[in-house]
Amino acid sequence: MSAIFGLVRVDGDRLPSQALEGMRSALADHGGDGGGIWALAGAGLGQQLKFVTPEDRFERQPLVSPDGLRVLVSDGRIDNRPELSGELSLPARAGPDSAFILAAYERWGTDCGKHLVGSFSFAIWDAGLKRLLLARSPFGAKPTFFHQFAGFFAFATMPRALFTLPGVPRRLCLENVADGLILVPPEPGTSLFQDIRSLEPGHVLTVDRRGRQERAFWRPELRHELRLRRDEEYVEAFTERFDRVVADHLRSLSPVGVLMSGGLDSTSVAATAAPQLARRGERLAAFTAAPRDGYREPGAPDWLVDEAPLASTVAARYENIDLSVIRAEGLFFLDGLDRFFDAAEMPYESPAGRVWYEGIMAEAQRRGIRVLLSGKCGNWTVSWNGAGLVRSLVGTGRWAAAWRETRVLASTSRVRPAAGALVRGGLISQLPFRVQLAIARRRNGDDPLLASDAWWAPLSPIHPEFARAQGVAERSRARACDHWFRRRLDTPERRCDQLVHVQRLAGINGACQALYATDIRDPTADTRVAEYCLSLPEEQYRRAGVSRWLIRRAMAGRLPAEILASPRRGIDTADWFERLSGARVRVFDTLHLLEQSQTASAVLDLPRMRRLAEQMDQPASDPVQKMMDYRHVLERGLMMGRFLCWFEGSRDS
Numbered sequence: 001m002s003a004i005f006g007l008v009r010v011d012g013d014r015l016p017s018q019a020l021e022g023m024r025s026a027l028a029d030h031g032g033d034g035g036g037i038w039a040l041a042g043a044g045l046g047q048q049l050k051f052v053t054p055e056d057r058f059e060r061q062p063l064v065s066p067d068g069l070r071v072l073v074s075d076g077r078i079d080n081r082p083e084l085s086g087e088l089s090l091p092a093r094a095g096p097d098s099a100f101i102l103a104a105y106e107r108w109g110t111d112c113g114k115h116l117v118g119s120f121s122f123a124i125w126d127a128g129l130k131r132l133l134l135a136r137s138p139f140g141a142k143p144t145f146f147h148q149f150a151g152f153f154a155f156a157t158m159p160r161a162l163f164t165l166p167g168v169p170r171r172l173c174l175e176n177v178a179d180g181l182i183l184v185p186p187e188p189g190t191s192l193f194q195d196i197r198s199l200e201p202g203h204v205l206t207v208d209r210r211g212r213q214e215r216a217f218w219r220p221e222l223r224h225e226l227r228l229r230r231d232e233e234y235v236e237a238f239t240e241r242f243d244r245v246v247a248d249h250l251r252s253l254s255p256v257g258v259l260m261s262g263g264l265d266s267t268s269v270a271a272t273a274a275p276q277l278a279r280r281g282e283r284l285a286a287f288t289a290a291p292r293d294g295y296r297e298p299g300a301p302d303w304l305v306d307e308a309p310l311a312s313t314v315a316a317r318y319e320n321i322d323l324s325v326i327r328a329e330g331l332f333f334l335d336g337l338d339r340f341f342d343a344a345e346m347p348y349e350s351p352a353g354r355v356w357y358e359g360i361m362a363e364a365q366r367r368g369i370r371v372l373l374s375g376k377c378g379n380w381t382v383s384w385n386g387a388g389l390v391r392s393l394v395g396t397g398r399w400a401a402a403w404r405e406t407r408v409l410a411s412t413s414r415v416r417p418a419a420g421a422l423v424r425g426g427l428i429s430q431l432p433f434r435v436q437l438a439i440a441r442r443r444n445g446d447d448p449l450l451a452s453d454a455w456w457a458p459l460s461p462i463h464p465e466f467a468r469a470q471g472v473a474e475r476s477r478a479r480a481c482d483h484w485f486r487r488r489l490d491t492p493e494r495r496c497d498q499l500v501h502v503q504r505l506a507g508i509n510g511a512c513q514a515l516y517a518t519d520i521r522d523p524t525a526d527t528r529v530a531e532y533c534l535s536l537p538e539e540q541y542r543r544a545g546v547s548r549w550l551i552r553r554a555m556a557g558r559l560p561a562e563i564l565a566s567p568r569r570g571i572d573t574a575d576w577f578e579r580l581s582g583a584r585v586r587v588f589d590t591l592h593l594l595e596q597s598q599t600a601s602a603v604l605d606l607p608r609m610r611r612l613a614e615q616m617d618q619p620a621s622d623p624v625q626k627m628m629d630y631r632h633v634l635e636r637g638l639m640m641g642r643f644l645c646w647f648e649g650s651r652d653s
Contacts, residue, residue, distance in 0.1 A: 001052040001370070001519045002061075002075040003030035003157035004144070006045040006123050007165070008132045010209055011151040013042035020044045022164035023156055029343070029514040030157065038062035038071050043125045043132070047073040052370050052519050053251045058096040065102060069128045072102045075157065076120030076141055079248035079526075084115070098122075105133070113137070113204050113217040117527060118248075121199070123155060131208040138202035138218045139377075139503055139525040142510040145191060145198050146205070153207045158510060159196050159345050169195060172647060177603060178470035180347075181640060182456035184481045185501050189214070192346055201503040218527065222492045226535040234540050235553045238532065242382065242554070245526045246272045252371040257285035257364050259520075260323075262310030262563065264551050265378025269523055271558035273373060274318040283320045285369055286311065289356035290325050291575035304566070305574040313560040324363060331355040332583045334590060334638065334652070341646040344511030351639040352576035352631060361516035372518055377502055377525035380495040381533040383551040386542025388490035459628050461637030463605045492534040499530060577630060581616045587638065588613060590652075594641040599648060609637045 005023040007015055020037050024046050031048025033056070038045050047061040063072045078084070078097040085092035088103040101122050104112040110133060119140030124133045134155055136144050146155040147162050156162050163170045171194040176186045191198045199205055202218035228234055250256055250273060258273060260266045274284045288311040296305060304310070308325045315323035333354045340348065340358075348354045364372055379385070390406055454464065456472070467473070502525070509520045523529065536550070543549045552564050580587065591610055594600040612634045620626035642652065 001030075001050045001056075001513055001517075002035065003027040003048040003142075003161075004046070004073040004075050004121065004123055005156040005161050006043070006073065006125070006132070006154070008044075008125065008153045008207060009042040009151060010153055010207060015039060015042060015044050016166065019165055020046055023154075023161040024048065026161040026164050027157060030510075034059055035061055038064065041127065043071075043127070045071055045073045045123055045125055047075070050370075050513075050517060051253055053077060053097075054253055055094075055096050055251070056253070058094070059098060060096070061098055063096075063098045063102055065106070069126065070102065070105065071125045071127075072098055072105070072122060074098045074101050074120060074122035076118060076122070076137065077251065078116055078118040078120060079245075080117035083117075110204055110206060111217065113202075119521065121157070129208065131206055134199055134205040134207075135217070136199045136201055136203060138527050139499070139530065140506075140521065141201070141503075142506050142513070143191075143198050143504075145196050147196050148207075148212060149195075153212070155199075158507075159191065159193055162196060171195070172599075172644075174603075175470055175475070177640070177644075178462060178467060178472050179475060181462040181603070181636070182460045182467070182472055182476065184472065184476045184479060186504065187475075198504070201500050220492075220496060220527075220531045220534050222496065222534060224535075225537050226532075227537070231540070231553075234536060234550065238382075238550060239554050241528055241532055242268075242523070243272060243276075245523045245529050246373075247276055249273075249373060249521045249523050249526070250276060250371075254368055254370040255283065255285060256371045256373065257287060257367075257369045258373040259360060259375075260286040260288050260311050260314065261375075262288075262304060262307030262566070263375075263569075264383045264548060264555070264559075264563065265375030265524055266373075267311070267314050267375075267559055267563055268378070268382060268551055268555050269373050269375045270314055270321065271318070271555060272523075274321050278318070278320045283322055284318070285364070285367065286315055286321050286323045287360040287363065287372075288323060288325050289353075289360065289573070290327050291573070292327055292329060292578075295575045295578070303571045303574075304569060305571055310563055310566065313562050317560055326356055326359045326363060328355040328359040331359065332579055332586060333635070334583070334586055334642065337639075337642050338646055338651045339515070340511060341643060343514045344507050346507045347639045347643040349505055349508065350572065351635040352573040352579070355579075356573060358512075358515075361512050361518050364518055365516040370517055370519055372520050374520060374522045375524045376522050377499055377530075378551075380498050381530050382524050382554075383548045384495065384533060384541045385547040386538050386540075386549065389538040389542045391490055392538040459632040461604050461609055461633045461640065463601075463603055466603050496530070496534055499525060576635075577626065580630060580635065584613070584616065587634075590638055590642065593645060593650065593652070594638075597641070597645050597648060597650065600641045600644045603644060604637050604641055606637075606641075609634050 005027060007019055009015055020039060024037060027048050031050060033051045034049035035047040045062050049059055049061065051057060061073050078100045081100060082092045084100050088100065088107060090099055090103055101116065104115050105124050108115055113135040119137055121136045121141040121144045132153065134144055142157055144155055144157060145159050145162060147168050149167050154162055154165055162168050173190060173192055173194045176190055176192050179186055188200050189197050202216055203214055204217050205214040246269060258266060258270045260270050270284065270286055277284050288308050290306050290308040312323055315321040333351045512518050512520060540550050541548065555564065591613060594604065595606055612629055
């Protein structure tokens with residue numbers, strides 16, 4: 001759990017004096033246990049280290065090769081040490097992870113990333129070749145930002161280290177601000193800052209006198225499905241792999257915790273980790289976010305409002321799980337935002353959830369826990385719901401099976417009739433996206449939003465003029481994100497894209513590391529788990545109307561029946577509106593602050609946000625509409641507005 005930074009002069013051999021020290025100072029909150037700076041002949045690399053794994057105690061970075069020609073700085077964890085030890089002649093259990101990375105580079109060169117498994121980002125300066133190499137693992141690693149200017153190339157874990165360098169501009173990328181406000185994924189490799197780029201997950205970048213080159217070193221093989229003889233073999237192969245992955249994620253000097261809801265993903269991680277820790281005589285701290293005690297969401301009988309009771313059934317099953325329910329009483333998501341922005345340099349993705357997330361981080365820090373497991377990406381891997389089953393069956397000519405599954409779906413949900421569901425899920429979903437959108441517009445011709453370029457209006461706080469000026473309609477259409485009829489996540493390719501997109505938000509985890517010295521690890525987003533889950537036939541995820549079939553079978557002996565059979569989905573931060581309406585004074589004070597900001601006034605539809613704030617006391621007949629108005633428009637608008645004010649230098653009083 002570290003931060004890395006560096007500066008290379010690509011057309012000379014002298015670096016600006018004190019440049020590296022300034023970068024190091026900007027990342028001081030990421031270190032404290034080790035690290036340092038190396039500089040020679042036009043190149044300088046640095047690291048800030050915090051001990052997390054037992055192997056971190058052996059780190060001496062920057063790491064220089066015995067011949068002095070190669071220098072490495074790294075952040076992260078290498079999980080396939082046992083497999084690499086024989087090939088690289090290194091001991092599997094002793095020594096730092098950085099030694100494996102440097103040895104892998106010396107063995108495989110710029111292809112070294114594809115041989116490493118884990119969560120990592122690293123930089124290597126090869127003096128013999130006058131070449132800098134940057135690499136970032138597909139999942140789990142914090143971002144690596146970079147900027148090239150005036151013969152220099154600079155990189156750092158966080159943008160603020162780059163802004164310490166003379167000549168590096170600190171300007172917002174308004175296109176990405178606009179895209180974020182309408183929930184369109186950013187252009188790959190960009191950031192919220194103009195001319196500050198981000199290394200894509202699973203990519204390697206090289207810089208030398210010939211220029212800069214970037215390419216992917218990881219992309220799963222998605223053209224061929226894994227076919228086994230029996231259904232049970234899929235489960236056996238999954239559990240063997242998942243057990244190994246969870247074990248690798250348990251490497252820690254401190255006690256380990258888990259972010260545990262009442263759903264299948266995080267409870268599966270907990271139910272797998274707890275027995276492994278018990279065999280080592282260790283305990284597992286589980287943290288569950290919940291609304292205030294006794295809270296009930298009116299008009300939402302199918303929603304799981306408080307996940308603490310379900311989470312407690314897992315804790316009751318394993319004697320070494322210590323459950324803490326975090327209700328974050330009296331806190332509001334606007335509290336302490338400047339401190340968060342200072343660390344993250346980006347808005348919080350889901351504003352209302354911040355009080356619980358940081359509440360858990362603070363409690364973990366208080367108890368000396370530096371590793372927290374999660375199941376954030378499980379929806380696209382271990383607990384995929386099989387939404388592409390009908391499409392898959394039709395695409396392979398299995399019409400009878402497709403009809404059976406569609407009839408079951410129609411009888412157990414609100415999908416009516418079955419024939420229409422078969423056409424939509426099996427036939428239309430095979431067509432190009434443009435054709436699908438045209439059919440949707442023809443079928444819903446009376447919907448003004450489908451006929452309008454401003455499809456984002458119901459769920460975005462963006463100012464209409466700013467949206468037009470930034471060309472969001474054209475970019476969203478080019479990325480197949482028109483209206484709510486976005487490309488469905490019903491193929492392995494699209495699930496993989498979603499997994500990668502989630503990694504682009506890793507700056508929030510970087511902020512938590514800096515603020516709370518906490519390393520967030522997600523076994524459901526490990527490359528070994530992702531590759532396996534993306535290779536399976538859809539019928540392993542849905543069968544006879546039972547969704548998430550793989551994880552339900554795999555966890556049948558590990559999770560309580562209440563969780564395995566629960567049909568309800570949990571509501572993230574269920575009492576969000578109660579907190580929002582209870583902080584009316586704070587909301588109006590913030591709106592007043594935003595109205596004084598020229599940037600916020602241009603970017604956000606502040607009159608609409610103010611109207612919503614003034615109408616908070618009026619009863620809402622539709623809970624979905626209330627969520628769109630207040631969570632998507634008002635709360636997200638307040639979060640982005642406060643970020644814009646922070647960027648301009650205005651801090652909340």
